Amino acid sequence: MKNKLFQLAFLFLFLSFFSVVVNYDKGASPTFFKKEIPQQIDITYALAEPLKSLDPAEANNMSEAKVLSNIFEGLVRYQSGTSEIEPCLATHWELSKDGCSWVFHLRKNVTFHDGTPFNAQAVKISIERQLPPQKKDTMSYGSFTFGMLKKIEVIDNYTINFLLTTPYSPFLRNLAMPWAAPIISPSSLKNLGNDKMLLAGTGPFYLADWRNGAPILLANEKYWDKKPFIKSLSFLPQSPQQRLASLNKGTVEMADVSGLPGDTIKAQNVITTSQSSASLSYLGMFNNRPPFNNDKVRRALCMAIDTRELTKNIFGDQSLAANSILPPEILGYNKNLRPYFGGPEKAKALLSQYGYTEGLDITLITYNTPRPYNPLGGTELATTIKKQLAKAGIRVNVKVYPWHEFKSALRKQEGDAFLFGWVSDNLDPDNFLYTLLASDEITKTNLTHYKNSEVDRLISAAQREQDEKIRKRLYYHAQQIMLQDTPMVFLNYGQDKIALTKNIQNLKLNPFGIPLFAKAYIQ
Numbered sequence: 242m243k244n245k246l247f248q249l250a251f252l253f254l255f256l257s258f259f260s261v262v263v264n265y266d267k268g269a270s271p272t273f274f275k276k277e278i279p280q281q282i283d284i285t286y287a288l289a290e291p292l293k294s295l296d297p298a299e300a301n302n303m304s305e306a307k308v309l310s311n312i313f314e315g316l317v318r319y320q321s322g323t324s325e326i327e328p329c330l331a332t333h334w335e336l337s338k339d340g341c342s343w344v345f346h347l348r349k350n351v352t353f354h355d356g357t358p359f360n361a362q363a364v365k366i367s368i369e370r371q372l373p374p375q376k377k378d379t380m381s382y383g384s385f386t387f388g389m390l391k392k393i394e395v396i397d398n399y400t401i402n403f404l405l406t407t408p409y410s411p412f413l414r415n416l417a418m419p420w421a422a423p424i425i426s427p428s429s430l431k432n433l434g435n436d437k438m439l440l441a442g443t444g445p446f447y448l449a450d451w452r453n454g455a456p457i458l459l460a461n462e463k464y465w466d467k468k469p470f471i472k473s474l475s476f477l478p479q480s481p482q483q484r485l486a487s488l489n490k491g492t493v494e495m496a497d498v499s500g501l502p503g504d505t506i507k508a509q510n511v512i513t514t515s516q517s518s519a520s521l522s523y524l525g526m527f528n529n530r531p532p533f534n535n536d537k538v539r540r541a542l543c544m545a546i547d548t549r550e551l552t553k554n555i556f557g558d559q560s561l562a563a564n565s566i567l568p569p570e571i572l573g574y575n576k577n578l579r580p581y582f583g584g585p586e587k588a589k590a591l592l593s594q595y596g597y598t599e600g601l602d603i604t605l606i607t608y609n610t611p612r613p614y615n616p617l618g619g620t621e622l623a624t625t626i627k628k629q630l631a632k633a634g635i636r637v638n639v640k641v642y643p644w645h646e647f648k649s650a651l652r653k654q655e656g657d658a659f660l661f662g663w664v665s666d667n668l669d670p671d672n673f674l675y676t677l678l679a680s681d682e683i684t685k686t687n688l689t690h691y692k693n694s695e696v697d698r699l700i701s702a703a704q705r706e707q708d709e710k711i712r713k714r715l716y717y718h719a720q721q722i723m724l725q726d727t728p729m730v731f732l733n734y735g736q737d738k739i740a741l742t743k744n745i746q747n748l749k750l751n752p753f754g755i756p757l758f759a760k761a762y763i764q
Contacts, residue, residue: 278450278457278473283763284745285475286756287484287496292454292476294379296440297423298371301381303613303753304497306419308456308476310755312354313423313442316345316364317416321749321757324519324570324668326413330359330424330443340408340707341391347399351465353426354441361401365393367424382421385666408705410712411669418667419755445469445759454478470762488740495745495756499738500616503557506740513740517561519568519665519752520735521673522614524605524626526658528728529690532603533657537595539727542658543581545588545633551625552733555617563731565720566673570752572709573670573716580724580731585632592634600634604656607639608647614662614735619647622732623660651688661688664735668752670716675700678723691728 290304297309316331331345351359369375371383372390389409394402405412416422426441441447446458446469458474479487481501487493489507498506503513526533526542533539548562555561567574592601605626607619615622620641627637642650651659663686665672676686680697683690699719703712737754748761 278459282457282473282475283471284473284495284758285477285493287477287479287487287493289478289481289484289497289499291478292456295448295451295456297420297425298380298383299377300420303755304476304478306753307755308458309423310419310444310751311446311458311474311758312440312444312448313425314444315416315418315422315424316347317413319414319417319668319751319753321751322570324414324572324752326417329417330364336707340410340705341405343403343405343412344396345401345403347401348465349399351443352463353429353443354447354461355426355429355439357426357428357441359424359443360398361395362398363427364401364424365395366427366430368393370430371421380421382418382666386415386418386421408707410704410706411667411671414667414669419753446474467760469759471758474758495739495741497738498740499613499736499754500611501738510743511740512743513738514748514750515736515738516750516754517569518613518735518737518754519571519668520614520662521563521566521568522612522622522660522662522732522735523563523566524658524730524732525661525689526729527654527656527690528692530654532597532601535595536726537591538597538601540581541588541591541601541633542630542635543727543730544583544591545585545630545635546626546730546732547584547629548730548732550629551622554625555615555622555733556736558736561733561736563733565724565731566677567670567716567720568665568673568734571665571668571670571673573713573720575717575720578717578720578724581727585629585634588633588635597634600636602636602638603658604638604640605658605660606647606650606656607641607660608644609641610644612662613664614733615660619660626660654690659688662735665753670712671700671704674716674719674723675704678719678728689728691723691726693722693726696722696726 288304290302292305294300295308297313300309314329316329317326318329320327330348332348334343334345336343347361353359368387371380372387376383389405390403391406392404396402429439429441432439445461445464447461448456449459450457455475455477460469460472484496485505488496488511526539528534549559552562553559565578605623607623609620611618623639627639630637640656663677676682678687678691678696679700680692696719699715703715706712737750744764746762746764749757751757
């Protein structure tokens with residue numbers, strides 16, 4: 242009997258110990274993910290794209306960025322309304338004279354959502370997981386953001402040194418990107434597995450649930466900056482028709498409405514806010530073969546296209562007509578730059594002067610889907626351009642392709658000209674001029690095959706230059722030469738447009754068109 246009692250007592254003690262161990266493990270896990278979700282969410286935001294991943298290393302679309310920007314933070318961030326950089330998880334930094342060493346001093350007393358302390362080691366782990374040999378094929382932006390890194394050195398808990406292979410001034414803006422750059426808790430990475438719910442950042446909100454592709458975020462009450470007024474957010478990917486219906490029924494408080502007709506929003510308590518986006522729609526010409534290896538023929542095409550009319554048809558807003566390769570709010574943009582103009586008669590006269598007395602026949606290839614810089618789609622845009630060019634004696638045969646086939650046709654240089662566009666990755670001018678015009682990019686993103694040694698020199702000098710004022714002058718000079726050469730016709734900048742209920746106050750958009758909820762409130 243005593244032996245049995247002893248066994249029972251031992252079993253009781255063992256179970257008690259086991260319970261303590263289990264509870265300890267639970268306490269060490271990110272328990273905030275299990276916090277009760279309120280029945281009434283403060284703001285439900287209808288997004289334009291599906292959410293495939295909320296891991297910053299794997300995310301790659303703008304809807305994912307709109308969720309990530311509330312959960313995670315980087316060392317630096319864009320100032321509200323501009324592409325200028327301000328401190329975030331780093332308080333300040335120094336750049337060496339040779340431009341190859343960036344030393345960042347980190348913010349102290351910051352914790353990730355799972356309670357893990359933020360420090361230099363966390364920064365190193367977040368970045369190195371996206372580089373060889375750890376990099377996975379699903380990590381889209383790691384190479385772009387950090388490919389110029391030679392080494393990351395942890396100097397102490399709150400100081401970290403990025404050593405670059407060569408001077409590269411756009412690196413600072415890379416660190417503010419909503420993809421790849423945000424810092425993740427090392428503890429949550431260890432527990433990641435297939436459960437993206439475990440990822441923890443330092444942002445003003447944390448991921449509390451993710452049901453049927455719709456994440457729910459709750460306010461981070463231990464946020465290092467001012468605590469958010471809004472307590473809960475929900476993000477709901479929907480089709481254009483669903484977004485309009487949700488706004489009109491009042492089942493969402495916000496929605497992406499870029500490219501949607503404004504007169505279809507019937508709800509009286511809904512307003513829209515918009516801004517030009519960091520994207521560009523352009524008509525490219527193959528500069529490496531006739532007829533567009535002649536810059537005078539390229540100029541004639543530019544003269545014949547009325548970009549203000551095009552932009553009015555696309556957005557109902559002529560102000561989005563592009564005057565150069567850089568969108569507003571990007572360093573180096575200058576509203577006084579002007580492409581060739583003059584209308585169809587002057588274009589016809591120029592063509593005749595250079596041997597095209599009977600006009601010109603060209604094939605224009607385009608895509609069949611809406612794009613961020615062209616919500617109406619390539620077919621309608623090409624049809625309008627065809628009508629405009631006909632007045633100048635330029636006869637256009639339009640060939641339309643599904644998106645993936647279109648990109649293949651571009652690589653093969655089918656046709657004589659094409660419609661395309663670019664959406665900025667990092668809000669740096671280099672991302673437009675180098676990407677679209679540099680000779681080094683001809684086999685990659687310089688689809689016009691444009692070559693100009695002076696433009697190459699200016700772009701390269703701007704990449705190495707530390708002084709933003711000097712960089713601005715270099716880009717301005719490069720744009721002047723490029724406008725004279727006319728490798729492409731700049732059609733329009735894109736537009737970010739969001740509908741929201743009138744009671745949402747102090748909601749700002751960054752230059753990516755990402756709403757910043759940290760300081761917003763509901764009246």
